[in-house]
Amino acid sequence: MTDYALKAENITQKFGAFSALKNVSFDLKVGEVHCLAGENGCGKSTLIKVINGVHRPEPGARIGFGSGQSAGHITPSDAKRNGVHVIWQDLAVFPDLTVAENITFDSFVASPLKPVGSRDRKRRVNEIIARLDIDLDPDELVGNLSIAKRQLVAICRVLDADAKIIFMDEPTASLTRKETESLLRIVRRLSAAGISVVFVSHRLAEVLDVCERVTVLRDGNLVGTYPTEGMSQKKLSKLMTGMDVHEEPRGPQTFGETAIEVKGLTRRGEFADVSFAVRRGEILGLTGLMGSGRTEIALTLFGMNKADAGQILLEGKPVSFGSNKDAIAAGIAYVSEDRLNLGLIQNQSIINNTAITVLDDLADPPVFLAPSRLSQLCTSWIARLKTKVSDPRLPVSVLSGGNQQRIVLAKWLATNPKVLILDAPTVGVDVGAKAGIFEIVRDLAATGMSIILISDEASEIHTHADRCLILRNGRIHQQLDPADVDEEKLEELINA
Amino acid sequence: MRKALLSPEGILVVLIAVVSAYLSVATQGFATVQNMFDLLNNQSVNIIFAVGLVVVLVSGGIDISFSVAASVVQYVVISYLLTIDGGNWAIAALLTCVVGISLGLLNALLIHRFRIVSIIVTIGTFNLFFGLLMYLSGGRSIYSIPDWLYSRIPVFSYELERGSATLYLPVLVMAVMVVLTGFILSRTGLGRQIYGFGSNPDAAKRSGVNVAFVQAFAYGWLGLCAGIAGLMQAHIVREVVPNALYGRELDILAAVVLGGAVLGGGRGTVTGAVLGVMLLALIQNGLNLLGISPFVFKVVVGVIILSAITVRNLDRLLPKLSSVNGKGEADA
Ligand SMILES: Nc1ncnc2c1ncn2[C@@H]1O[C@H](COP(=O)(O)OP(=O)(O)OP(=O)(O)O)[C@@H](O)[C@H]1O
Ligand SMILES: [Mg+2]
Numbered sequence: 152m153t154d155y156a157l158k159a160e161n162i163t164q165k166f167g168a169f170s171a172l173k174n175v176s177f178d179l180k181v182g183e184v185h186c187l188a189g190e191n192g193c194g195k196s197t198l199i200k201v202i203n204g205v206h207r208p209e210p211g212a213r214i215g216f217g218s219g220q221s222a223g224h225i226t227p228s229d230a231k232r233n234g235v236h237v238i239w240q241d242l243a244v245f246p247d248l249t250v251a252e253n254i255t256f257d258s259f260v261a262s263p264l265k266p267v268g269s270r271d272r273k274r275r276v277n278e279i280i281a282r283l284d285i286d287l288d289p290d291e292l293v294g295n296l297s298i299a300k301r302q303l304v305a306i307c308r309v310l311d312a313d314a315k316i317i318f319m320d321e322p323t324a325s326l327t328r329k330e331t332e333s334l335l336r337i338v339r340r341l342s343a344a345g346i347s348v349v350f351v352s353h354r355l356a357e358v359l360d361v362c363e364r365v366t367v368l369r370d371g372n373l374v375g376t377y378p379t380e381g382m383s384q385k386k387l388s389k390l391m392t393g394m395d396v397h398e399e400p401r402g403p404q405t406f407g408e409t410a411i412e413v414k415g416l417t418r419r420g421e422f423a424d425v426s427f428a429v430r431r432g433e434i435l436g437l438t439g440l441m442g443s444g445r446t447e448i449a450l451t452l453f454g455m456n457k458a459d460a461g462q463i464l465l466e467g468k469p470v471s472f473g474s475n476k477d478a479i480a481a482g483i484a485y486v487s488e489d490r491l492n493l494g495l496i497q498n499q500s501i502i503n504n505t506a507i508t509v510l511d512d513l514a515d516p517p518v519f520l521a522p523s524r525l526s527q528l529c530t531s532w533i534a535r536l537k538t539k540v541s542d543p544r545l546p547v548s549v550l551s552g553g554n555q556q557r558i559v560l561a562k563w564l565a566t567n568p569k570v571l572i573l574d575a576p577t578v579g580v581d582v583g584a585k586a587g588i589f590e591i592v593r594d595l596a597a598t599g600m601s602i603i604l605i606s607d608e609a610s611e612i613h614t615h616a617d618r619c620l621i622l623r624n625g626r627i628h629q630q631l632d633p634a635d636v637d638e639e640k641l642e643e644l645i646n647a
Numbered sequence: 648m649r650k651a652l653l654s655p656e657g658i659l660v661v662l663i664a665v666v667s668a669y670l671s672v673a674t675q676g677f678a679t680v681q682n683m684f685d686l687l688n689n690q691s692v693n694i695i696f697a698v699g700l701v702v703v704l705v706s707g708g709i710d711i712s713f714s715v716a717a718s719v720v721q722y723v724v725i726s727y728l729l730t731i732d733g734g735n736w737a738i739a740a741l742l743t744c745v746v747g748i749s750l751g752l753l754n755a756l757l758i759h760r761f762r763i764v765s766i767i768v769t770i771g772t773f774n775l776f777f778g779l780l781m782y783l784s785g786g787r788s789i790y791s792i793p794d795w796l797y798s799r800i801p802v803f804s805y806e807l808e809r810g811s812a813t814l815y816l817p818v819l820v821m822a823v824m825v826v827l828t829g830f831i832l833s834r835t836g837l838g839r840q841i842y843g844f845g846s847n848p849d850a851a852k853r854s855g856v857n858v859a860f861v862q863a864f865a866y867g868w869l870g871l872c873a874g875i876a877g878l879m880q881a882h883i884v885r886e887v888v889p890n891a892l893y894g895r896e897l898d899i900l901a902a903v904v905l906g907g908a909v910l911g912g913g914r915g916t917v918t919g920a921v922l923g924v925m926l927l928a929l930i931q932n933g934l935n936l937l938g939i940s941p942f943v944f945k946v947v948v949g950v951i952i953l954s955a956i957t958v959r960n961l962d963r964l965l966p967k968l969s970s971v972n973g974k975g976e977a978d979a
Binding site: 203227244257 | 834837843846847855
């Protein structure tokens with residue numbers, strides 16, 4: 152027996168000619184919290200899938216568990232038997248089952264003949280929900296939940312299991328601060344109980360806070376495994392990207408005339424009496440806690456929900472949108488926070504996903520679409536957004552999470568909008584790419600595009616917004632110039 | 648309470664109550680024990696089909712070959728028994744199960760092993776089964792069925808002023824299949840695995856669900872139900888006509904979808920399937936009693952299905968009702 156819970160050696164994983172992992176080794180001690188870090192598409196999720204038997208690595212690999220079992224590749228049930236559980240990045244939940252059934256799904260697999268007693272199940276589920284100190288209704292269908300809540304369901308699910316090793320692939324990406332904090336508390340408690348946790352997150356502060364060691368991957372290669380003690384965010388991002396990443400505050404800018412103005416916008420139960428204006432070239436930050444009405448306002452501006460009262464003026468003219476189609480035609484683009492469901496058509500090719508918003512414009516003569524024009528458009532955006540794509544004809548679902556986010560951005564930028572609404576545009580995006588995305592956003596603003604940036608990350612708003620609105624309970628609580636406060640103060644104001 | 652009423656089953660119960668109330672007032676023969684018993688005797692075969700089909704739909708598949716599979720089972724089993732002096736119920740039941748399950752497993756094998764979409768596979772086997780049956784039988788019906796199959800077996804009688812109303816064996820068999828299927832789907836881990844697999848196959852795979860087994864079970868169970876339904880149908884009509892069940896699959900599919908099952912998988916219940924069959928049966932019976940052309944029935948079925956599905960989707964169509972933002976489809 153060793154004090155290792157898991158040892159994976161010489162893992163090489165190929166998809167066609169493309170190697171997602173090249174000879175990577177990884178080990179995990181009992182009770183350790185270990186971070187897997189690296190840029191989007193470097194192979195973090197792929198490594199997790201190999202260790203769980205979803206993919207079969209090339210010969211020569213070795214995967215061994217604390218139990219002594221060791222093999223060249225394993226099956227999902229091997230992994231389960233060794234107490235390996237995963238919170239998948241794409242949240243493998245069952246939309247047609249209830250919260251309670253999702254959380255306890257493993258028991259259905261373990262004992263298919265056992266009658267499903269509901270009382271005991273409910274008690275267990277309620278216990279977990281209480282432990283996490285979160286708000287979830289065990290009887291609700293998961294299909295009716297928001298992504299953040301689905302994330303919580305996925306977390307509860309591994310907590311119910313009798314796990315020895317838990318992989319968490321970006322579990323905090325869509326959580327609020329309070330939920331994140333209670334998750335990190337749970338992670339520490341699990342580790343104290345001898346359970347090993349592998350934690351993936353692009354929020355480096357979090358990583359350094361909770362993990363003991365960090366393994367860094369770059370382009371499928373192992374960079375190394377380091378203790379987090381004495382590691383700084385700066386050093387870690389340099390290891391991940393191979394470059395120094397730093398973002399300058401935006402500084403004072405000059406703007407054009409008003410592009411979009413909102414007067415007294417109200418939608419019952421969501422937000423009330425919201426008024427603001429954004430000028431050409433301006434980046435307006437819209438922030439507040441989850442449920443404060445940020446996304447709801449965006450959906451109304453985008454024509455997906457109707458306002459009960461108030462007015463939207465586009466370049467001085469009142470507009471009213473019957474659907475998002477009208478909004479797109481008027482020059483509004485909305486990059487959704489829920490890229491998995493709303494942003495992309497997962498089983499369609501990367502090319503088709505990029506071109507879907509502009510099919511009519513690309514058709515020339517009308518109705519006829521030349522495939523070469525589609526791929527031209529796609530390649531140019533892939534290059535502009537520095538997206539890692541092995542072949543644009545593959546379905547978008549093979550892209551890593553962060554690269555999918557860039558395709559969503561590309562798809563909306565292709566419409567050449569006047570007003571671009573970005574809803575949590577950097578969720579799950581790595582540090583280097585975040586900087587890349589904001590560079591693009593700033594360039595877009597410089598061309599006269601108006602940008603509404605929705606985010607609950609104080610640092611993002613602080614560095615990139617020209618002006619910031621803080622929402623509270625569906626109303627504008629405060630308007631301020633980020634340059635007037637420091638980041639900590641802004642953070643405090645958002646979470647107050 | 649409100650939730651229960653708005654569920655597909657709740658809506659069906661209300662509809663059934665309304666239709667029954669109307670028919671009891673508007674017609675003479677409807678609200679009689681005799682009519683109710685006739686309905687049950689006549690619908691038992693359809694209900695057995697329906698509970699089998701609901702398992703396949705919940706697992707995310709579809710099968711349209713089951714009714715001709717039932718004809719194959721009838722024909723094979725009865726012709727074989729006639730060559731060995733008629734046999735008895737026990738041998739017949741055993742053979743029925745074996746042949747029925749085999750036909751279902753053939754579908755499962757093609758779907759799972761060769762990754763062909765279930766609708767395509769079962770369109771194929773539908774033609775294969777039916778073509779082979781008609782070709783090999785020459786389309787000939789079997790009228791001289793064994794005695795044990797010919798004589799009705801009463802399981803429950805109710806004394807009336809004149810004579811009595813009786814429920815026969817198929818109703819009992821139907822009840823057993825309903826309870827058994829309902830139990831498996833809603834009360835066992837296997838049942839939840841079937842819902843999970845239909846709801847998100849990828850997630851199910853990663854959770855260690857044995858996908859081959861789940862699919863084999865779903866199609867095998869429908870094959871079993873189809874075989875049993877076939878035997879019961881032969882018992883009721885006292886003959887075996889090779890094309891008698893041809894086309895029945897769409898009626899059953901309609902009833903099951905009306906009962907809340909969806910073609911994408913993950914949803915549907917045995918209760919819903921039974922209620923779906925019963926509602927359509929009541930309407931057919933009522934139109935009959937009212938002396939209205941049978942073609943009107945087809946129209947009514949169409950209207951009911953379309954409106955039921957529309958009503959069910961209303962909460963998704965009206966953004967206000969959905970609690971979560973962005974549940975409506977965003978597209979361009
Ligand atoms: N099934 C597949 N077929 C082809 N390529 C794949 C497949 N799965 C993953 N890839 C590729 O392998 C690379 C690694 O992907 P992976 O999902 O492991 O990245 P990641 O490190 O988890 O990134 P992120 O932080 O964005 O989630 C990506 O370039 C991705 O496009
Ligand atoms: Mg990933």
